[in-house]
Amino acid sequence: MRVLANQRFLTLAILAVVIAVLPFVFPSSYYFRVASLVWVSALAAVGLNILMGQAGQVSLGHAAFFGIGAYAVAIGPAHLGIPSWAALLIGALLSAVLAYLVGRPILRLKGHYLAIATLGLGVLVALVITTESSWTGGPDGMPVERLTLFGWRVSGSSTWYWVTGGLLLVGTWIALNLDETPTGRAFRALHDSEVAAQVVGVDVARFKLQAFVIAAVYASLAGSALAFMNGFINPDQAGFLHSVELVTMVVLGGLGSVLGSIVGAAVLITLPQALTVFQEYEHLLLGLIIIVAMIFMRNGIVPSLSSLLVRKARS
Amino acid sequence: MAEFLQFLFSGLTVGAVYALVALGFTLIYNASGVVNFAQGEFVMLGGMVTVFAAAAGIPLLLAALIAIAAAVAIGLLLHRLAIEPARGASAVTLIIITIGASILLRGLAAIVFDKQFHKLPAFTGDTPIDIMGAAVQPQSFWVLGGTAVVVLALYVFLEHTITGKAVLATAANRLAARLVGINTTTIMALAFGGSAAIGAIAGILVTPITLTSYDVGTLLALKGFAAAMLGGMGNPVGAVVGGLLLGLLEAFGAGYLSSTYKDAFAFLVILIVLFAAPQGLFGRRVVERV
Amino acid sequence: MIILEATDIGISFGGVKAVDGVSFSVGPGQILSIIGPNGAGKTTLFNVVSGVYTAGRGAIRLSGEDVTGLAPHRLAERGLSRTFQNLQIFQRMTACENVMVGRHLRERCSLLPALFRTPSVTRQNRETRAAALALLEDVGLKDAADIPAGSLPYGACKRLEIARALAAEPRVLLLDEPAAGCNAVETEEIDHLIRQVADRGVAVVLVEHDMKLVMKISDRILVLERGRPLVEGTPREVRDDPRVLEAYLGQHGAREAARA
Numbered sequence: 001m002r003v004l005a006n007q008r009f010l011t012l013a014i015l016a017v018v019i020a021v022l023p024f025v026f027p028s029s030y031y032f033r034v035a036s037l038v039w040v041s042a043l044a045a046v047g048l049n050i051l052m053g054q055a056g057q058v059s060l061g062h063a064a065f066f067g068i069g070a071y072a073v074a075i076g077p078a079h080l081g082i083p084s085w086a087a088l089l090i091g092a093l094l095s096a097v098l099a100y101l102v103g104r105p106i107l108r109l110k111g112h113y114l115a116i117a118t119l120g121l122g123v124l125v126a127l128v129i130t131t132e133s134s135w136t137g138g139p140d141g142m143p144v145e146r147l148t149l150f151g152w153r154v155s156g157s158s159t160w161y162w163v164t165g166g167l168l169l170v171g172t173w174i175a176l177n178l179d180e181t182p183t184g185r186a187f188r189a190l191h192d193s194e195v196a197a198q199v200v201g202v203d204v205a206r207f208k209l210q211a212f213v214i215a216a217v218y219a220s221l222a223g224s225a226l227a228f229m230n231g232f233i234n235p236d237q238a239g240f241l242h243s244v245e246l247v248t249m250v251v252l253g254g255l256g257s258v259l260g261s262i263v264g265a266a267v268l269i270t271l272p273q274a275l276t277v278f279q280e281y282e283h284l285l286l287g288l289i290i291i292v293a294m295i296f297m298r299n300g301i302v303p304s305l306s307s308l309l310v311r312k313a314r315s
Numbered sequence: 316m317a318e319f320l321q322f323l324f325s326g327l328t329v330g331a332v333y334a335l336v337a338l339g340f341t342l343i344y345n346a347s348g349v350v351n352f353a354q355g356e357f358v359m360l361g362g363m364v365t366v367f368a369a370a371a372g373i374p375l376l377l378a379a380l381i382a383i384a385a386a387v388a389i390g391l392l393l394h395r396l397a398i399e400p401a402r403g404a405s406a407v408t409l410i411i412i413t414i415g416a417s418i419l420l421r422g423l424a425a426i427v428f429d430k431q432f433h434k435l436p437a438f439t440g441d442t443p444i445d446i447m448g449a450a451v452q453p454q455s456f457w458v459l460g461g462t463a464v465v466v467l468a469l470y471v472f473l474e475h476t477i478t479g480k481a482v483l484a485t486a487a488n489r490l491a492a493r494l495v496g497i498n499t500t501t502i503m504a505l506a507f508g509g510s511a512a513i514g515a516i517a518g519i520l521v522t523p524i525t526l527t528s529y530d531v532g533t534l535l536a537l538k539g540f541a542a543a544m545l546g547g548m549g550n551p552v553g554a555v556v557g558g559l560l561l562g563l564l565e566a567f568g569a570g571y572l573s574s575t576y577k578d579a580f581a582f583l584v585i586l587i588v589l590f591a592a593p594q595g596l597f598g599r600r601v602v603e604r605v
Numbered sequence: 606m607i608i609l610e611a612t613d614i615g616i617s618f619g620g621v622k623a624v625d626g627v628s629f630s631v632g633p634g635q636i637l638s639i640i641g642p643n644g645a646g647k648t649t650l651f652n653v654v655s656g657v658y659t660a661g662r663g664a665i666r667l668s669g670e671d672v673t674g675l676a677p678h679r680l681a682e683r684g685l686s687r688t689f690q691n692l693q694i695f696q697r698m699t700a701c702e703n704v705m706v707g708r709h710l711r712e713r714c715s716l717l718p719a720l721f722r723t724p725s726v727t728r729q730n731r732e733t734r735a736a737a738l739a740l741l742e743d744v745g746l747k748d749a750a751d752i753p754a755g756s757l758p759y760g761a762c763k764r765l766e767i768a769r770a771l772a773a774e775p776r777v778l779l780l781d782e783p784a785a786g787c788n789a790v791e792t793e794e795i796d797h798l799i800r801q802v803a804d805r806g807v808a809v810v811l812v813e814h815d816m817k818l819v820m821k822i823s824d825r826i827l828v829l830e831r832g833r834p835l836v837e838g839t840p841r842e843v844r845d846d847p848r849v850l851e852a853y854l855g856q857h858g859a860r861e862a863a864r865a
Contacts, residue, residue, distance in 0.1 A: 058407060105590040111406070112350055116544040117589050119537065120582035131575045174720050181719035181726055182712040182733075189695045189706045196693035199655055200773050201681035201710035210716060240537065244414055251411045256697070280426050287419025291397050294412045298404040 047218020061122020067238020141234025254300025317448025330562020336539025357514025390511025547598025707772025
């Protein structure tokens with residue numbers, strides 16, 4: 001318990017220090033932008049980790065909720081005259097409602113069947129976004145009005161760095177909170193043995209649904225934040241490849257580890273930026289790095305490294 | 316009627332390709348338990364290698380054989396270098412590895428070939444054949460016939476050869492197969508090679524109709540995976556039926572309802588089927604043992 | 606008084622009747638043992654009674670209420686708890702957390718306070734942990750409280766499952782081979798524990814292969830053979846019944862045993 005409490009504190013402390021210190025070593029605003037991108041993706045990944053890492057349910061369509069959040073803040077102010085901040089909340093609510101309605105039948109499925117069902121959900125949402133171009137601008141995407149909070153227009157790459165960093169910190173705090181509660185324990189229990197969780201009274205369907213809805217809201221908020229930050233949004237954010245990217249972040253960082261999800265996001269966002277110097281070899285190297293990382297650190301980066309550290313410390 | 320037949324033929328043609336991709340999925344899944352998201356890249360390789368070999372002046376048939384050989388080589392390498400070293404890793408880890416492989420292969424294709432769309436000449440001309448008012452491309456018959464041959468060959472192989480039976484035994488129970496002396500590693504390599512060949516054949520057959528480029532694999536893998544699930548994962552017959560069904564759904568949906576939502580019908584139907592029958596259409600209901 | 610009553614239970618898999626026409630009942634504080642050769646359908650019967658499988662026929666009543674076909678967690682809410690023959694522990698959680706999950710129904714479990722870690726959540730956590738530690742002490746696992754359950758030895762896992770089942774404060778407890786893989790001392794402890802639980806008024810249904818334990822502890826014994834009830838009676842009645850020996854050893858073996 002004490003160890004766990006420390007881990008919880010440690011994760012938050014590391015994250016806070018990193019967010020606070022990085023700006024001192026950033027040479028240009030480009031770095032602020034990339035870092036903000038990492039914070040936003042990490043927020044979605046931390047949420048998805050609650051579903052995949054804690055409750056053990058795969059979602060290959062999670063970008064759908066990311067897209068709903070993003071398009072809510074684009075469409076709300078542009079077409080419906082809803083203030084930006086309200087659109088953000090409406091997007092999160094929509095995502096939660098969709099996750100709730102679809103989650104009930106979907107989460108009865110197991111393993112690969114669940115994977116294909118969530119994948120189908122993701123593809124459908126992405127298709128609607130791409131096709132209904134009078135609302136969404138179609139494949140070309142649409143501009144997003146800047147976020148205005150109490151008359152303060154949130155803009156500039158360093159401002160967004162702090163906003164997204166703060167969001168991630170809060171999201172991480174909540175995810176860590178959840179771990180040590182009856183709900184968090186129910187998630188982990190049904191992950192390890194559904195039948196054992198059931199016979200001690202855990203309503204497995206209800207808790208899977210809760211995890212799905214929580215993860216959907218995280219993704220939606222992350223999507224909204226990205227849309228505000230970029231001032232522009234296109235359907236790729238809701239697409240299958242983005243879903244895969246989110247899953248890869250969680251698995252690469254280490255399923256079940258909150259810090260792992262953040263590290264996974266950081267690797268997957270910064271790597272392509274770093275690899276652009278290799279130009280056409282970018283995808284080749286990205287694929288190669290994913291394969292090699294998963295073979296040699298099959299439990300993910302953070303769990304593999306921390307067990308290595310523990311072993312080093314013992315010997 | 317003519318319209319109906321038109322949709323029927325285009326649906327069956329596309330469905331045949333989905334069926335082959337799904338069959339490839341099933342073969343690998345049964346032998347190794349891996350859901351191979353790089354399956355679509357084999358289809359892409361089949362088309363692209365044939366296109367470039369043919370462009371270099373190699374006769375079409377020979378170019379096709381080269382393409383199949385190349386895909387098989389890549390399939391074997393995928394197994395040897397990426398799947399085998401990760402043996403025992405969790406299912407989701409293995410999925411991520413195959414996704415990494417698909418990104419890698421796509422990147423490789425973009426470098427070795429290019430990022431343009433390419434076409435192959437139809438095997439026996441472009442003059443449509445009139446069937447009760449429906450104009451059917453001769454290439455459609457190549458696709459359907461080719462699929463039938465592959466399915467039949469696979470059936471004969473699995474049911475009537477010792478090696479085929481070893482594959483089935485491995486699919487049924489890997490540990491038991493190993494205990495009776497089956498080299499399951501060889502069987503897995505065989506499955507990856509065979510599945511790559513099937514994918515490549517699908518790519519060669521369909522490229523004259525649909526064109527190909529370095530990134531056609533993703534959507535095909537999705538559809539193939541969906542078809543395999545629709546039929547019930549691990550069931551070869553289910554995979555073929557699921558593929559054909561998916562193709563027909565798309566063709567009729569696009570024809571009679573809305574062409575912009577062509578891709579949606581397939582996934583909508585899959586969601587509905589899975590809601591009603593969580594094990595797919597032909598999947599066995601498993602009783603969990605506790 | 607009867608608390609759990611199963612009537613004419615039947616279930617088949619692919620045409621094979623795994624359980625066929627089995628009935629039993631048990632009252633508060635009673636210990637009913639179900640024995641029989643391997644494949645007699647004992648575990649399947651447990652799976653039906655605890656709602657893991659849906660019975661093909663028959664009825665199950667819990668405290669007079671018809672609970673046939675209810676999901677396991679609904680049965681748990683009504684006071685039924687169980688352990689598993691082939692361990693179903695939460696491998697990645699600590700031993701203590703395993704038992705804490707067992708307290709699930711005794712905890713308030715609303716989402717919003719959990720997300721923001723309100724003081725009430727922390728307080729409840731402390732209480733649950735204390736209760737779990739007490740139970741771990743009862744089964745002799747207090748020292749293992751913060752060890753991941755996946756790294757515990759087999760016998761310890763068995764006892765952990767009992768502690769988890771008890772954490773729910775059940776009125777009916779189904780134990781599936783609790784002494785399997787335990788040494789003589791541990792078996793003795795489990796014997797003691799089961800008796801204690803029964804003395805508190807819990808109805809215990811026990812599947813067990815250790816005949817010494819069964820004969821010593823049971824109020825009644827039900828013998829199954831190939832899914833069908835063979836004999837039911839007191840330990841003495843069952844021990845002296847030639848049909849029971851025959852079921853275990855076959856006709857030939859039974860004659861040998863009788864001669865010996």
